Amino acid sequence: MDGPARKYVRRIVDAELDVLLPVLPALSLEGARGVGKTSTALRRARTVRRMDEPAERAVAYGDLNRLVTGPRPVLIDEWQRVPESWDTVRRAVDADSSGGQFLLTGSSAPLEIPTHSGAGRIVTIRMRPLALSERRIDTPTVSIAELLTGRRPTVEGATSVDLQRYAEEIVASGFPALRGLPGRALRAQLDSYLERITEHDFIEQNRPVRSQALLRRWMIAYAAATATTATYETIRDAATGGEDNKPARTTTQPYREVLEQLWIIEPVPAWLPTRNPIARLALPPKHHLADPALAARLLGADAAALLDTRPLGPPIPRSGPLIGALFESLVTLEVRAGAQAAEANVKHLRTKGGEHEIDLVVERGDHRVVAIEVKLAQAVADEDVRHLRWLANQIGDDLLDAVVVTTGREAYRRSDGIAVVPAVLLGP
Template identity: 65%
Template sequence: MTWGTPPLSGYRPRVIDAELDVLLPGLPAIALEGAKGVGKTETARKRAGSVHLLDDEQQLEVARADIDRLLATEPPVLIDEWQRLPPVWDAVRRAVDADASPSRFLLTGSASPRTPQTHSGAGRIVQLRMRPLTLSERGMSPSVSVAALMSGARPVIEGSTEIGLDDYVTEILAGGFPALRGLPDRALRAQLDGYLARIVDHDFPEMGQPVRRPDTLRRWMEAYAAATSTTAAYEAIRDAATGGQGDKPAKTTTEPYREVLERLWILDPVPAWTPSRNHLRRLAQAPKHQLADPALAARLLGVGPESLLSGRSSGPVVPRDGTLLGALFESLVGLSLRVYAQAAEAKVRHLRTKAGEREVDFILLRDDSRVVAVEVKLSATVSEDDVRHLLWLRDQLDDELLDAAVVTTGREAYRRPDGIAVIPAALLGP
């Protein structure tokens, strides 16, 4: 069976829908944030009483002339791409101060503007991150719930799938942007190229950061893509952007790149886990590098299914354990995990000791500091070596470790005799 990338016909429910259904009836204002094209507008439209699209120049001009009139339309008032007119944020905040009735405002934003006049919105506007489509949102049928793993109940792990390695490669390259699903290969590549070009040519200037040397920014983005799923130092990424040769971009040049790309939600690094309790010492604090969607990384590096499956290197050289395919598969799993964890009111971190002798790919962290540990393996089978870091962490944490799992490319979900869950990526869901 070949999975392929079926087109989305009509609106396909998202994991975040359930969060909005719970939160909107009790909150006056919610902001959906995430990279362009992840589906924020369509999800918000499902709940809106009135819609204002600020990426439309005419509607933007009307909003500039009279923000208060815009806010007085039928609630919930959806203000799409609000960052095009940053005063909207403070106007909504003031409106909520005057009337905190629930379900008044929905904001969607593809960038986080840096304006000193903008208040944080704390206590008035609740911010929710929206990411590209998870594997379950793409139509795969999960049988293992992240929420159940995080409950501490040690659920039964079962289920089977026909999804295999070739299908995961297809999904890495196809991406999770709803409008691009089902496109022919060449059209998909052209759309992803256009998406990346727009970041350089349009989004950076719109964020107040014109790019004097577009080729330098593009090379830095390629080097960052090559660092996917690693904790490579930013100095190593700068070196990789020029192949270690001369004319390396200055730190004062690349730091704004990173800042703007994070504000555009294009970079989505996984923070390091720094537990408040003193069970673990000497943990590294560098983030693990990820782009918003592994398809962007694959396109920046110019890789296709043949090069990924052959294990050939491509693009700038950044130190990495394992293959590029393994790194991109981890990124794909991480994308889904972060969406599922958010729905379960949990954060996602990674663990790496300073010397690198111990690593766990993802730590799912509850508010009470109890965790689920997840390793990702580009393999259909799980060996003793694959679980050794999970078993080590269980010894360190005891009952603070709610559960531990290895996510694989295999076909069957089960629990090993040592208690570690083995879960095919296609079978993992919210």
């Protein structure tokens, strides 16, 4: 995707690369097309091999060893287009395991699986669209890493960012090359991005689609299911509303599989506590697209339409308006980036029947967690924290901290110790 030329904005993942690249021999940056992997890798590479260029691919297939020659670090960009490059790097690392040798970037899972996983040789790092803190809308004052310490840090800070600005950020996109594009140009770029998925990427993944119209409708239905745990049958039915003959599961299941391989959809998995089992937990994932702007564009929603709160898209059961779901998706981007930097995982919790739900559960390696609720509101009432209080009663000291992320103006701790944080004040 082409956009206005701009100065490189340091990414959260750069801190990981600062630590890992000097001591590990090979790192692979993976994520959806357009999230900035190549720009980030180019700042560190001394030799560049671009596998998305036919001439470079031809040379690589003629002599794979050429891929791993040259001043280090060597960047192999879009490595999945020459799947053999993975094993070539692995063998080079077997011969010399010193740090800072190779960077790989990939925008999809390869068609041909490498003969070796690369475990112990190539470390994979996930990269996503720009989180709110990376967009530099305001200066974060509350750190996800500090919340994960369990020391209940001081929560403070103020912002002037309001609901209107959050709606604008939802549709503005976190793809770096699209930042700053005016409305029509931005919409055209997002349309082009989505068209490439349906018209080219499935074919490149060797999964041609019989009906691009049905695939598009399925993606629209998935966008409408953002931040819900709707079943895939519900999404399929929403995509084919009014049709007597529903497509078989074998028709729509490949849509999900390929879109996950392309990192276009990234569901939040369910959390299953191991130290303090909770009865009757539901297992379905929570649905999210890589960038909430893609969901908004699929549903034909601009900032004004989101603020209008009228129903948009296929009828998917959810609590609250679409803007609430997409705001949660925007917050999820931030939390995932911060959690990854802190070596934690992001999941969600929902009991069967939906009696209790926690939007985001950030889990440390020792299985202790920070629980986060996302509220499309400026003020937080006792009713808004009842699920967090319930979880505290269920898992005790394993709950490191509890947070409500809002569209409000001030960050603070309530008298019950629960942190209230405006979204733009939350950072890594």
